[in-house]
Amino acid sequence: MTGKGIRIEGLKKRYGRGDTAVDALKGVDMQVAPGEVVGLVGPSGSGKSTLLKCLGAVIEPTAGRMILGDEVIYDNGWKVKDLRALRRDRIGFIFQAPYLINFLDVTDNVALLPMLAGKSNAESRKQAVELFKALDVEHRAKAMPAQLSGGEQQRVAIARGLVNRPPVILADEPTAPLDSERALAVIRILNQMARKFDTAIIVVTHDEKIMPTFKRIYHIRDGVTYEEAGEGRGFD
Amino acid sequence: MISLAGRDIMNAWGKFVFTGLGLGLLIGVTLSMAGIYRGMVDDGKALLDNSGADLWVVQKDTLGPYAEASSVYDDTWRGIHAMPGVARVANVTYLTMQVRQGDRDVRSMVTGVMAGEPGTPGWPPYLVAGRQITRGHYEAVADIATGFNLGDRLQIRRNHYTVVGLTRRMVSSGGDPIVFIPLKDAQETQFLKDNDAILQQRRRTTANPNFNRPQIPGLLEAVIALQSSNAYVNAVLVQVATGHDAEEVAQSIRRWKRLTVYTRSQMEEILIGKLIATSAKQIAMFLVILSIVSAAIVAFIIYTLTLGKIREIAVLKLIGTRNRTIAGLIMQQSIALGIIGFVVGKITATLLMAPIFPKYVLLEPLDSVIGFVAVVVICILASIFAIRAALKVDPAEAIGS
Ligand SMILES: Nc1ncnc2c1ncn2[C@@H]1O[C@H](COP(=O)(O)OP(=O)(O)OP(=O)(O)O)[C@@H](O)[C@H]1O
Numbered sequence: 001m002t003g004k005g006i007r008i009e010g011l012k013k014r015y016g017r018g019d020t021a022v023d024a025l026k027g028v029d030m031q032v033a034p035g036e037v038v039g040l041v042g043p044s045g046s047g048k049s050t051l052l053k054c055l056g057a058v059i060e061p062t063a064g065r066m067i068l069g070d071e072v073i074y075d076n077g078w079k080v081k082d083l084r085a086l087r088r089d090r091i092g093f094i095f096q097a098p099y100l101i102n103f104l105d106v107t108d109n110v111a112l113l114p115m116l117a118g119k120s121n122a123e124s125r126k127q128a129v130e131l132f133k134a135l136d137v138e139h140r141a142k143a144m145p146a147q148l149s150g151g152e153q154q155r156v157a158i159a160r161g162l163v164n165r166p167p168v169i170l171a172d173e174p175t176a177p178l179d180s181e182r183a184l185a186v187i188r189i190l191n192q193m194a195r196k197f198d199t200a201i202i203v204v205t206h207d208e209k210i211m212p213t214f215k216r217i218y219h220i221r222d223g224v225t226y227e228e229a230g231e232g233r234g235f236d
Numbered sequence: 237m238i239s240l241a242g243r244d245i246m247n248a249w250g251k252f253v254f255t256g257l258g259l260g261l262l263i264g265v266t267l268s269m270a271g272i273y274r275g276m277v278d279d280g281k282a283l284l285d286n287s288g289a290d291l292w293v294v295q296k297d298t299l300g301p302y303a304e305a306s307s308v309y310d311d312t313w314r315g316i317h318a319m320p321g322v323a324r325v326a327n328v329t330y331l332t333m334q335v336r337q338g339d340r341d342v343r344s345m346v347t348g349v350m351a352g353e354p355g356t357p358g359w360p361p362y363l364v365a366g367r368q369i370t371r372g373h374y375e376a377v378a379d380i381a382t383g384f385n386l387g388d389r390l391q392i393r394r395n396h397y398t399v400v401g402l403t404r405r406m407v408s409s410g411g412d413p414i415v416f417i418p419l420k421d422a423q424e425t426q427f428l429k430d431n432d433a434i435l436q437q438r439r440r441t442t443a444n445p446n447f448n449r450p451q452i453p454g455l456l457e458a459v460i461a462l463q464s465s466n467a468y469v470n471a472v473l474v475q476v477a478t479g480h481d482a483e484e485v486a487q488s489i490r491r492w493k494r495l496t497v498y499t500r501s502q503m504e505e506i507l508i509g510k511l512i513a514t515s516a517k518q519i520a521m522f523l524v525i526l527s528i529v530s531a532a533i534v535a536f537i538i539y540t541l542t543l544g545k546i547r548e549i550a551v552l553k554l555i556g557t558r559n560r561t562i563a564g565l566i567m568q569q570s571i572a573l574g575i576i577g578f579v580v581g582k583i584t585a586t587l588l589m590a591p592i593f594p595k596y597v598l599l600e601p602l603d604s605v606i607g608f609v610a611v612v613v614i615c616i617l618a619s620i621f622a623i624r625a626a627l628k629v630d631p632a633e634a635i636g637s
């Protein structure tokens with residue numbers, strides 16, 4: 001499993017300095033293989049969002065290493081120059097709230113990512129629509145985000161996270177707004193996508209409905225991770 | 237790649253159109269202000285053009301006859317007429333006053349023109365109705381802007397005049413329409429005192445033993461006649477003969493007569509540089525203030541629109557949109573707002589505002605081009621605040637906490 005997927009070693013993050021400093025991550029070790037979906041659970045304030053932000057290259061860790069595929073992206077300092085391109089091409093984000101861009105229609109919300117990566121409009125939209133079929137929102141492709149139900153919005157947001165086929169997807173409570181049937185469907189899709197595109201997927205969740213689907217779960221408490229075998233039911 | 241700015245505008249077009257309308261009215265006022273200035277310059281030029289003169293001969297060391305008072309003896313023209321290179325010469329008087337017609341009065345510039353044939357300097361070059369003045373007294377040609385009609389009876393001081401002809405765009409440098417009357421009448425008008433003053437003067441003259449000398453019959457009458465007539469005009473207008481240089485002719489008049497002579501270009505400088513200079517500065521100040529107000533409005537609107545999109549901007553940044561693209565989104569919207577405003581402004585200035593202003597509003601295409609460039613520049617500058625706010629947005633905000 002070495003050299004592929006994502007690996008985190010001794011990752012630390014301290015917010016602020018001096019008396020008010022907060023050590024949000026105190027040495028996180030984690031490894032997710034390509035094609036694998038792992039859960040990340042922990043109580044409030046344990047550092048889940050902080051970890052996702054570090055992995056997502058939107059905040060800078062304080063120390064440790066992060067290896068994405070074959071490339072060391074962080075080793076006590078960023079090793080890639082263009083974090084923007086890193087986020088665009090190699091990391092997919094799925095947020096707790098769907099956060100769609102309200103002035104673009106559903107198709108272009110998703111197609112925007114391949115467009116930003118330089119693909120043609122037609123090619124980008126084709127990719128988006130393909131995902132809509134898999135996510136069962138094809139019939140809403142021309143709608144504006146405000147016209148969708150919460151669950152539909154979330155599925156569009158998932159399509160956006162997947163569309164550039166990133167090697168890593170970071171999902172923060174992706175099933176929170178969905179009923180259990182839809183939630184399980186989303187996890188099924190994430191598992192399918194993970195296998196199909198060799199994507200490593202990290203799902204931050206509190207959702208008891210989907211907990212049994214993970215083969216491996218990382219628990220995080222006070223900024224330290226513990227690995228645990230999950231039930232791993234359902235999607236083999 | 238799709239146009240993010242375009243999509244956002246389409247999504248919130250109502251906001252853009254209404255803000256654009258408001259901005260447009262402001263831009264319309266700005267364009268009209270510029271048009272008023274151009275109108276003043278054009279009025280001045282029309283005055284000079286319509287006078288038919290190549291040279292203005294005025295009282296020595298004055299900036300007359302338009303910018304300053306000037307008196308020239310009314311026989312001076314004969315001497316000038318005899319000089320080489322001079323084709324035609326005519327006396328002229330100007331007096332801005334209220335001209336009465338019935339129970340209303342109209343502010344006009346009463347111009348006294350010498351009798352002669354059409355083409356005499358000072359005469360209106362063309363009429364839109366009626367005929368030129370043919371009699372030596374009590375006829376008038378009025379600009380249609382006065383509102384007078386053919387056959388109207390005008391009262392200028394104590395005399396009555398019949399309107400026999402109408403002109404168009406004959407205005408003073410202040411934009412007042414011109415009423416032409418015969419020179420003799422005009423000279424009298426300028427000089428005319430009320431009856432009491434005449435009686436007083438006559439009494440004083442009679443009481444003065446130097447004038448009242450019974451041994452010289454007729455002296456007193458001659459003195460009184462002299463006192464109550466006006467032998468002065470405001471300027472002598474000169475047409476230079478073809479083949480002669482106006483400046484050379486002006487030089488020789490200056491040399492032989494103790495008078496100041498202005499050529500057409502010097503006269504234009506006096507009108508624009510001195511007579512309307514204060515108004516021009518006033519208008520320039522208005523333009524500056526209106527530009528600042530427009531900039532403030534655009535800046536405020538674009539800033540507000542941008543603050544309403546902070547979440548979208550965070551997401552855009554997270555998924556790898558360049559800062560340049562985000563800045564472009566905001567700047568394009570600002571420019572789009574400016575363009576809507578400019579189009580609305582141009583239309584309102586042309587169709588709504590210019591026709592209702594009392595003074596001539598000249599909307600020059602070049603001013604529109606300058607205005608357009610200024611609007612675009614102002615919009616670009618005004619978007620800077622919003623762009624700064626957008627660039628400060630942290631992509632981590634999109635992930636939440
Ligand atoms: N920008 C920040 N500055 C200072 N401290 C922060 C900042 N962001 C988070 N923290 C602190 O770091 C710790 C971890 O926060 P984090 O947001 O990662 O928790 P979480 O696991 O996502 O919690 P929740 O489940 O409530 O979302 C908390 O103690 C929090 O107060």
Ligand SMILES: [Mg+2]
Binds near residue numbers: 636637
């Ligand atoms: Mg969190």
